[in-house]
Every structure is written in C-alpha cells, then in structure tokens.
Amino acid sequence: MSTTVTPPNQTADQTEVREPAKAAPAAPGKPKDTPARTRRTGRASRLLLGNQPRWIRPSAAALLAFTAVLYLWNLEATGYANSFYAAAIQAGTKDWTALLFGSLDAGNAITVDKPPAALWIPALVGRVFGFSPLSMLVPQALMGVAAVGLLYLTVKRISGPAAGLLAGGVLALTPVAALMFRFNNPDALLTLCLVLAAYLTTRAIEKAGWRWLAAAGAVIGLAFLTKMLQGFLIVPGLALAYLWAAPTGLGRRLLHLLAAAGGIVLVAGSYIALFQLTPASARPYMAGSETNSFLELTFGYNGLGRITGSEGGMGGGMPGGGGGMGGNVGFGGTAGITRMFGASFGGEVSWLLPSALIVLGAGLWFTRREARTSRTRAALVLWGAWLLVTAGILSFMSGTVHPYYAVALAPAIAALVGIGAVELWRGRAYWPARITLAATVLAGSVWSAVLLGRDAAWLPWIRVAAVILGVLAAAALLLRLDSLRVVPARFRRMATATVVAVSLLAGGLGSTAWTFATAAQPHSGSIPTSGPTASAMGGPGGQGGRTGFAGPGTSGPGTSGSGLADGAGLAPDGSGLAPNGSIDGGTVSGGAMGPDGASTANSQLTALLKASTAKWSGIVSGASQAASLELATDTSVIALGGWNGGDPYPTLAQFQEMVANGEIGYFISGGGMGGGGGRGGNSEVATWVAANFEAQTVGNSTVYKLTT
Known part of the structure; x- marks a missing residue:
C-alpha cells in the first residue's frame, strides 16, 4: 500500500499553495480590480474554500447536508x-x-x-x-x-x-x-x-x-x-x-x-x-x-x-x-x-x-x-x-x-x-495493490447480494445488479481500464471516473438501498432492527417483526402472567404508545382486547391517573408499562422492580411508608416485563396491597386506590 510523500512540516491532506499568476489587464469598460478588492476576494475565497482544491469543502458540505436530510427526513x-x-x-x-x-x-x-x-x-x-x-x-x-x-x-x-x-x-x-x-x-x-x-x-x-x-x-x-x-x-x-x-x-x-x-x-x-x-x-x-x-x-x-x-x-x-435467548436473532443469535x-x-x-x-x-x-x-x-x-x-x-x-x-x-x-x-x-500500478483492490470491491458486492438474498422478496434486482457491477468493476481494475493504450488519451479521464463510479456502486448499492429503506420506516420498541419493515421488540413476549421473536411473558406473583404480549399496554409495533400518544394495543392486566375495548379501558385508566394529585400517580411492575403510562398521562409512575420487575425497589417497608405518606395514588395490577417475583420480591408488595385495599376495575385494568 502506498503512502503519500509530503515535504517536511506538511501533512498528507495539505495541498501546495502556488504563487498566484499576475492578473491580466481589465477589459475595456470593466472596472479595474484594486489591491484592496483583490485582498477581500482572496480572504473570502480562502474562508469558503481554504488553501486546497476548490472541490473539497463543497463536497464535504454536500456530504453533511445529505446526511442531515437522511437522518432528519420524516x-x-x-x-x-x-x-x-x-x-x-x-x-x-x-x-x-x-x-x-x-x-x-x-x-x-x-x-x-x-x-x-x-x-x-x-x-x-x-x-x-x-x-x-x-x-x-x-x-x-x-x-x-x-x-x-x-x-x-x-x-x-x-x-x-x-x-x-x-x-x-x-x-x-x-x-x-x-x-x-x-x-x-x-x-x-x-x-x-x-x-x-x-x-x-x-x-x-x-x-x-x-x-x-x-x-x-x-x-x-x-x-x-x-x-x-x-x-x-x-x-x-x-x-x-x-x-x-x-x-x-x-x-x-x-x-x-x-x-x-x-x-x-x-x-x-x-x-x-x-x-x-x-x-x-x-x-x-x-x-x-x-x-x-x-x-x-x-x-x-x-x-x-x-x-x-x-x-x-x-x-x-x-x-x-x-x-436463554442466545439462539434468537433479537438477542444476537448464536x-x-x-x-x-x-x-x-x-x-x-x-x-x-x-x-x-x-x-x-x-x-x-x-x-x-x-x-x-x-x-x-x-x-x-x-x-x-x-x-x-x-x-x-x-x-x-x-x-x-x-x-x-x-x-x-x-x-x-x-x-x-x-x-x-x-x-x-x-x-x-502495482499488481498486488490492483488485485487487492479488485478483491475488495468484488467481496463487497457479493456479500451485499448474499445479505439481500435473506429477504428475497424485497427488490430482488438490486442483488443481481450488485454482483454484475462487482464483476465489471473488478475486471476494470485488474485491466487498468483507465490507462489502457486502446483508450484514447482524451477519454481516459472519463474512463477513470467510470471505473470509480462502478466500483462505488458495486460496493455500496446494497447497503445504500437497505439504509434508505430503514430511514423510510418509523421504528420503535426496545430492540429496533434495520430494514424495510418497522420491526421492533418491546421485550420478551413483544412483537416479533423481522426478529422472529415471540413468546410468552414471564409470569410471577402480582402479574398477569402475560408479559408484554398482553400485559404491557404496547402499541401493535411494540412501542408502548400508539401514534396518537395514548396507550393502545394491550391492557394492564388480563388478556388483550379488540381496538375499541382496549381504547376505552386505557382512556379510563389514563384519565384516572391524570386526576391523581399524589407525587406518583401510580405504581406498576416493570419499566415498560410505567414509561408508557408516564408518557400518556404526563404524570410520574413508579416502575416497581425496575426494568423487568426484578430489582429490589421499593421494598415492602419502603412502599408502605410511601403509601402512609400519601405519595402514591394507585397500584396497577399486572405489568410490563412481568418479573413479579424476581430478586426484588415485589410479589410481597402485590400481596400486601391485595390484602389491605379494595380492587376496582377501570376499563379492563385492575387497580387499587392507595390514597384516601
């Protein structure tokens, strides 16, 4: 691999600045450039373009503008x-x-x-x-x-x-x-x-x-x-x-x-x-x-x-x-x-x-x-x-x-x-470098085709085009098409540009298409994946999507035993919220309902928590459910046991003190990750609540009012 030889005290990205040519006389009727005007123009040019070829800064600006549009669009x-x-x-x-x-x-x-x-x-x-x-x-x-x-x-x-x-x-x-x-x-x-x-x-x-x-x-x-x-x-x-x-x-x-x-x-x-x-x-x-x-x-x-x-x-x-999840693609595969x-x-x-x-x-x-x-x-x-x-x-x-x-x-x-x-x-010009470059381009194009083939129904022509372009680019690089004697000198610059363009397309067509497809889809949930479908996983038992993951949640005392599949209040895409910001697609406890029933149940629960004046409007097992309720109600909700309900917070004694101080409005039965037992022992909290407070049904959710 060659490296650029540069004079001392000059880095590889610097370009030699030559003495500017003497200005030609001004044309008749055209104002003559004054030294001050020339200096102002020179400063502006250096500011915009720098002491380097004129194409560099505009190209960098175009790259950043393209990236901004790609990442901000919709x-x-x-x-x-x-x-x-x-x-x-x-x-x-x-x-x-x-x-x-x-x-x-x-x-x-x-x-x-x-x-x-x-x-x-x-x-x-x-x-x-x-x-x-x-x-x-x-x-x-x-x-x-x-x-x-x-x-x-x-x-x-x-x-x-x-x-x-x-x-x-x-x-x-x-x-x-x-x-x-x-x-x-x-x-x-x-x-x-x-x-x-x-x-x-x-x-x-x-x-x-x-x-x-x-x-x-x-x-x-x-x-x-x-x-x-x-x-x-x-x-x-x-x-x-x-x-x-x-x-x-x-x-x-x-x-x-x-x-x-x-x-x-x-x-x-x-x-x-x-x-x-x-x-x-x-x-x-x-x-x-x-x-x-x-x-x-x-x-x-x-x-x-x-x-x-x-x-x-x-x-x-x-x-x-x-x-336990090692063989599942949402958790990395084997x-x-x-x-x-x-x-x-x-x-x-x-x-x-x-x-x-x-x-x-x-x-x-x-x-x-x-x-x-x-x-x-x-x-x-x-x-x-x-x-x-x-x-x-x-x-x-x-x-x-x-x-x-x-x-x-x-x-x-x-x-x-x-x-x-x-x-x-x-x-x-050096054979080993040329062979390596051709192999690099061909490897990128072939592997892109393999990856695209895993979703064979999605734009199959792209993987065919990637392989064809890869073969053409590798051949052009090996033969040095840009310097062949049969190519007239006036066309060699065009030949060089063509080889570069085909090589870039060969290596980047597949990933570019997949990236555009990813950016075109809204993604949500806790385990998003790239590609042309809005796939995500809200956690165990959540939506499968492209990850191929689905399964029952983890049951435990104080939970519905349904995990995210039916107990998290997640939107159908696993996000935890429907597009309008309300909880949808599931219930806090019990089985999932149809759209109308779920909407009614959750709107009633949302209204109940919004009306609470306690420091925390509610407490529910698992962070996914607590987060969804917080976003829907704009109130504070305690995630009993943290992310999956297994953290030892709050303990029964801490919870009892909070209740005695009137800091929690409602205990909501069921929960997101459903780890009601776990190491946190929040089953003790659920048991104590059930023994000391009266259950009420709000829509399709079972809640306990903890304040008087």
Whole structure:
C-alpha cells in the first residue's frame, strides 16, 4: 500500500499553495480590480474554500447536508421511539435531579438501567423547546451528522479528502447508523464520542501531543457515562496506535497514555463519586443493581454480566439471562466467530465488513517496512484494533446483546474502507495493490447480494445488479481500464471516473438501498432492527417483526402472567404508545382486547391517573408499562422492580411508608416485563396491597386506590 510523500512540516491532506499568476489587464469598460478588492476576494475565497482544491469543502458540505436530510427526513413519524428512554427524558425536562441521575420518573423513584449522559442533551433541548418526539430525536440525528463530519476530518488527515468523503459516506449509509441516529437509544451519543476520541487521538499521534490525548481520554470518560464499559472497547486500539507511532521516545509515550487515563478517570470518576456519595434518600435507586450501586451496575449487569451472562443477561436478574435467548436473532443469535455475519447482525453492519478486513490485512502487509511513525499504518492499527476488539466482544459475549449494538463497528469499517480503497487506488500500478483492490470491491458486492438474498422478496434486482457491477468493476481494475493504450488519451479521464463510479456502486448499492429503506420506516420498541419493515421488540413476549421473536411473558406473583404480549399496554409495533400518544394495543392486566375495548379501558385508566394529585400517580411492575403510562398521562409512575420487575425497589417497608405518606395514588395490577417475583420480591408488595385495599376495575385494568 502506498503512502503519500509530503515535504517536511506538511501533512498528507495539505495541498501546495502556488504563487498566484499576475492578473491580466481589465477589459475595456470593466472596472479595474484594486489591491484592496483583490485582498477581500482572496480572504473570502480562502474562508469558503481554504488553501486546497476548490472541490473539497463543497463536497464535504454536500456530504453533511445529505446526511442531515437522511437522518432528519420524516423524523416525527418515529414518535417516542423507545418509550423507556423517552419517559426518562421527559422526567429530565421536569426535574433537575431526574436529569442528573437519569431517573425514569420525575419523582425520582428509580433510574433507567444505564448511565444518564445520553439523556442529558435531549432533556436540555426539551427544557428549552418543550418536550416532544422531535425535541428528543433531532439532537440524535444531529449527533449522526457530527459523527460523519468528524470521521471525514479524521480520515482526511491520513489519506486525503477523497478518503475522508468515502469514509463519511460509508458511515452515513450504514443501515444500523441510520437506525440509531433516528432513534433515542444511548448508542447515538456513544458513537459520536467514539469517533471524536479517534479524531483527538489521530491529532495526538501527529506531533505526540499529550493534551490531545488527554482530551481523548475525557471523551472516552463521557462514552462510559453513556453506555458504561462499551465505551472502553476502543481504548486498546487508540492506546496501541499512539504507543506505536507517536513521534517521541517510549517513556514520553507511556506518560502521555497516563494523561489519557487521567482524562478518563476525571470525567467518569467524578460522576461515579457524585452518585456514590449522594445520600440514597436524595437520589433515585440505581436500577439493575441489588445494592443501589453505580459500580455494581458497571461490573455486574451492565459489565461482565453482559459478556458472561452471569447476571441474568436479560437484565436485573431475570431467569435464564442472555444465554436463554442466545439462539434468537433479537438477542444476537448464536455466539461465535460468524455472529457479525449472521441473521442478527449481518444486515445491520456487515455489508462492507469483508472489504474492511481485506484492506486491513493488506494495508498492514504493504506498510510493514515503513517508519515507526507512519501515519497510514498508525491509522490502520487504530481502526483495525477498534474493529477486531469490538467485533470480538460482540461475537462471543453470552449475556444480553442486541443487533443495534453493532453501530459501534460502523465508524471503524467506514474508516478502513476509506483509507484502504484510496491508498490501493493510488498504488494500482502495482499488481498486488490492483488485485487487492479488485478483491475488495468484488467481496463487497457479493456479500451485499448474499445479505439481500435473506429477504428475497424485497427488490430482488438490486442483488443481481450488485454482483454484475462487482464483476465489471473488478475486471476494470485488474485491466487498468483507465490507462489502457486502446483508450484514447482524451477519454481516459472519463474512463477513470467510470471505473470509480462502478466500483462505488458495486460496493455500496446494497447497503445504500437497505439504509434508505430503514430511514423510510418509523421504528420503535426496545430492540429496533434495520430494514424495510418497522420491526421492533418491546421485550420478551413483544412483537416479533423481522426478529422472529415471540413468546410468552414471564409470569410471577402480582402479574398477569402475560408479559408484554398482553400485559404491557404496547402499541401493535411494540412501542408502548400508539401514534396518537395514548396507550393502545394491550391492557394492564388480563388478556388483550379488540381496538375499541382496549381504547376505552386505557382512556379510563389514563384519565384516572391524570386526576391523581399524589407525587406518583401510580405504581406498576416493570419499566415498560410505567414509561408508557408516564408518557400518556404526563404524570410520574413508579416502575416497581425496575426494568423487568426484578430489582429490589421499593421494598415492602419502603412502599408502605410511601403509601402512609400519601405519595402514591394507585397500584396497577399486572405489568410490563412481568418479573413479579424476581430478586426484588415485589410479589410481597402485590400481596400486601391485595390484602389491605379494595380492587376496582377501570376499563379492563385492575387497580387499587392507595390514597384516601
């Protein structure tokens, strides 16, 4: 693989600025340019175009504008997306404590089972503009635009603007990226933080700048506060690239890495200390933990438990855990080296994964004799380690894993494709580079056809076109069509453009079509998947959609035994809310009813909770049901037992104290995830309520009035 040779003190993305030619005399009748006017024009030109070819900045602006349109178009159709996070964002718009700690309700009973950073920006926007689906989702989409822009800038510094544009385009047109940047899960902010950390590390490597590296560490700390240990998966790649290639001595490189570690500790550690040192009575309970501990959540349910399945991977102590769901595509499919190519993850992110692996291996081989400080090889190490470590963990973890986690792979795949394709193109006069480039394009087109074939009824002509284009592009690259003697010199530029265009179409047609199909559909629920159908899973027992998951919920004391299938009050798409914002498609307890009956029952329950003046209008087992009720009523509802009803909060004694203080309006029988027993023992709460309060039927729901 070739690298661009540049003069000292000039980076690969800089272009030589030549002395401007002497201006020609002004034409008769035309005003003569004055020196001041020329200077003003020159400053404006430099501001708009920079000291580089005129096409670069307009092309970058077009990339960002295209990404913005793709991620913002018809965004309001998504509604509240994942009602679990939507309710927490709504709570953050009402109460600063809820915002700081990520509480699911404005009364600060219990948090979501994640750190709160991903909730902060949309909640702050909601405070300014009012809470709504758009105030929540537009920041997510803009994070996607920012991630694409940062990836462009990062790759441009290594292999030039063409590589940056290609990398940014690949990221923007990755299906799982379009899915997550149009959704309200934490993965949007996580991905942005990871790309920003890679950019800062790339800047640090250029001149051994410890400040850049410390800033990268601080951003990794923010990634940790977004999705805990998943934010650390890129750290080996960043550290290895800097340790290998930074232009300074080994001792200084090690000290600089300590500065990066200090940045991580400063940001992540400060929040952990704040949470742990805040009295439990002054903050919500930490969901997903047994001891109300942020650290337990970090290293248990959301940490090693996710990898080993030892924490009941379904979350919060649900029996069976991730292992019980391992063969289901909504939960990652079967663990193993082929998981990223399988039915669960394949259509989300693997479209160009074979191509990325080819250019990674070839690039490391072609740069094996370059100087230690080679930026191209450092970039390959950074993005390659990011890809291999993240893909390896996702492939072999036996706890809870969902297909959309693969969005963390998208920047690495895009960067490797951008750097590798452009460097191989520059070296195409060299046979090994030409063969590798042809294999890269052909692999991308063939694998795209395989993925499209898994949904054979959807636009079958695309996979045929992808293969044909791949074969044509590979042949043109091998034969060097752009430089054949039989091609007249005046047509060679056109031939070059044709080869480039066909190669791009061959590798990107399939993923682009799937991405557009993803963006055209509103997605909702807790496990969204990409593609041409609005598929999602609201949790166990939820809607199957493309995931192929359906099944009974988990029954337990104090629940209907129906899980989400009939007890969550979810909309038919698993979102938890119907498009008009009301609870629909299910009931709080008992079997599902027809549309009219369900609508009547839920409207009565909604009206009842809205009329409550208690601190919490109600309490119900499971966070999905509580979130749906909060969004429908604009009141605070306690999620008894957290996400799945298994967290030990509130205990019977705590609940009795709340009732005695008149803080809870109604106990609603049944619940979302239905984990009534679990480790939280909320069956004791249900039993005590049934023994001491009179049941009443509200529509199709059984409720107990707890206040006098």
